[in-house]
Amino acid sequence: MFDNYPPIENGFIRCATIQSEAMLAKLLAEGIHKPSRLETDAHSNEISDCTACEDPIQWCRSDAYTWMYQQCALRLDLPEMESGVWLFAHNDVNRNLQEAYNHWLDKEGMVFLVLDIPMDRIVQSDMLLFEQIMCNDPVRSLESLSVNCELPENKHLFENWILYHNDSNISNEDREKRKRESWQNIFNSDRWEDGIYCDYCGNDQSSVVQGVSPFICIDDLVDIIFPSVEGTWDFLRPDETLRIYGRKGGLSVLFLRESGITSKRIGMQSTASIYGHQKPSTLRKYNKGEVHRKKYKTNKKGNSHLIIRTGNNSRETNLIIGNMNRRRE
Numbered sequence: 001m002f003d004n005y006p007p008i009e010n011g012f013i014r015c016a017t018i019q020s021e022a023m024l025a026k027l028l029a030e031g032i033h034k035p036s037r038l039e040t041d042a043h044s045n046e047i048s049d050c051t052a053c054e055d056p057i058q059w060c061r062s063d064a065y066t067w068m069y070q071q072c073a074l075r076l077d078l079p080e081m082e083s084g085v086w087l088f089a090h091n092d093v094n095r096n097l098q099e100a101y102n103h104w105l106d107k108e109g110m111v112f113l114v115l116d117i118p119m120d121r122i123v124q125s126d127m128l129l130f131e132q133i134m135c136n137d138p139v140r141s142l143e144s145l146s147v148n149c150e151l152p153e154n155k156h157l158f159e160n161w162i163l164y165h166n167d168s169n170i171s172n173e174d175r176e177k178r179k180r181e182s183w184q185n186i187f188n189s190d191r192w193e194d195g196i197y198c199d200y201c202g203n204d205q206s207s208v209v210q211g212v213s214p215f216i217c218i219d220d221l222v223d224i225i226f227p228s229v230e231g232t233w234d235f236l237r238p239d240e241t242l243r244i245y246g247r248k249g250g251l252s253v254l255f256l257r258e259s260g261i262t263s264k265r266i267g268m269q270s271t272a273s274i275y276g277h278q279k280p281s282t283l284r285k286y287n288k289g290e291v292h293r294k295k296y297k298t299n300k301k302g303n304s305h306l307i308i309r310t311g312n313n314s315r316e317t318n319l320i321i322g323n324m325n326r327r328r329e
Contacts, residue, residue, distance in 0.1 A: 004258050004259040004260070005114070005222055005223065005259060005260050006222070006259070006260070008093070008116060009116065011118060011119055011120075012116040012117060012118055012119065013089055013091065013116070013117055013119055013122060013124075013211070014093045014096065014114065014115070014116050014222065015087035015088060015089045015096055015114075015115050015116075015117050015122070015211055016087065016088045016096040016097050016099065016100035016112065016113065016114050016115070017085065017086065017087040017088065017100060017112075017113050017115070018100055018103050018104040018110050018111070018112055018113075019085075019110065019111055019113055020109055020110060020111070020289075021109045021110065021111050021289065021290060021291050022109070022289030022290075023035075024111050024113070024224070024291050025246070025285070025286050025289055025290060025291050027216070027217075027218060027246075028218065028244065028245075028246025028247065028248060028252055028254070028286075028291065029246055029247035029248055029286055030248065031217055031218050031248050031266075032215055032216070032217045032218075033085065033215060033216050033217070034083075034214065034215035035083050035084065035085060035215075036082075036083055037069075037082045037083040039083070040065065040083045040084070041062060041065075059135075059136035060134075061134050063136075064130070064133045064134040064136075067133065067183070068125070068130070068133075068212060069081060069082055069083060069084060069212070071123065071187075072084060072123045072212050072214070075123050075187075076120070076121065076123060076214065078214055081214050083214075084212040084213055084214050084215075085212070085213050085214075085215065085216050086210060086211070086212055087115070087117070087122070087210065087211045087212075087213065088100050088208070088209070088210060088211070089117070089122060089124050089209050089210060089211025090192060090208070090209035091189075091192065091193075091209070095208070095209070096209075097114070099208055100112055101233060105227065105231070105232065105233065106231075109289075110227065111224060111225065111226055111227075111291070112223075112224070112225035112226075112233050113216075113221065113223070113224055113225075114221075114222040114223040114224075114225075114260065115216055115220040115221055115222060116220055116222055117211070117213050117216070117220055121213050121214065121215075122211045122212065122213045123187070123211065123212050123213075124187070124189065124209050124210070124211045125186045125187050125209070125210055125211075125212075126185075126186040126187075126188075126191070126192070126207045126208070126209065126210075127207065127208040127209065127210040128207045128208055129185065129186040129207065130186055130210065132183075133183050133186070136179075137179070138161075138165045138178065138179040138182040138183075139182040139183055139185045139186060140158075140161060140182075140185070141157065141160075141161045141164075141182070141185070142185050142188055142190070142191070143157055144157035144158050144160075144161050145185070145191060146190075146191060164178065165178055165179060165182070191207065192207065192209055218248070218252075218254075218264065218266075221254070221261055222260045222261060223256065223260035223261060224242075224244060224254070224256060224261070226293070235258070236256060236257060236258045236295075237258060238257075238258050239297060239298045240257075240258070240295060240296065240297050240298075241255065241256065241257055241295070241296045241297075241298075242255075242256040242257075242293060242294070242295050242296070243255055243256075243293060243294050243296070244256065244291060244292070244293045245275075245278050245281075245282040245291075245292040245293065245294075246282065246286070246291075246292075247282060247283065247286050248266055248267070249266045249267030249268065250267055250268040250279065251267070251268050251275060251276065251278065251279045251282060252264065252265065252266045252267070253265045253275055253278075278292065
């Protein structure tokens, strides 16, 4: 199904993210979503059990996010950047789609977004190694991360890393400096491709790659997927279309098929009067933080798609998509 998307243009990376329906409603009204630090902190506090956020002395997730935003500001040359949109941003698009599929499906009011982000508007990093920064711990050396340190011939790499960061002959200031320097390893992309050993990922594949972008806009959108009543993501079949209405320009309409967004019409003049009657309903739903959408189904017969979700835990399930050459009942 994801193969139906248009090809990725040079200089872009196809990312995926799970966001709130309220955020999408705002994006479709304003054309851009540039989250404030207050918004991202509120989301972080909602999904985490961090007890240190209210303590100015303890290191916590908020401090780790501050560090990340500072790094993004430097790397993107955006000194005013203090927040951003978090995405799955591996160079392997299928990994991004799989990771997004397995997150937050059990949480109400969420949507699955596929976006093409310019490479000069995103900073990629290793999501699992970032957990070490959240714990205020040093990050493993690149040399030790690239091999299996449980093997006798490699154990010295891990032991040397331990000794380096716990050297009793250096000051606390130097120890802190070494730790901060090690954090730069999360931006090293050499480990992200297949075949590179990573014992943070089950010892069999490269790590999950996250990306932070200062904002996203309507033009970035490739596809928008909503939850189904069955509790999985409601991907469109070949005989289904979806219209999503927003407030930008008075009334904006996005047309979607199984290949993602096929066209956008922004403003009352461009959408034609046939859609004008949707404006009051769109306004009411936007005021509630909801997205106004309508799904249409044709009677065409042909190949259909079977979507199977396996596993009991939404973080461990797999997305299996295949073609079924049968007639629709």
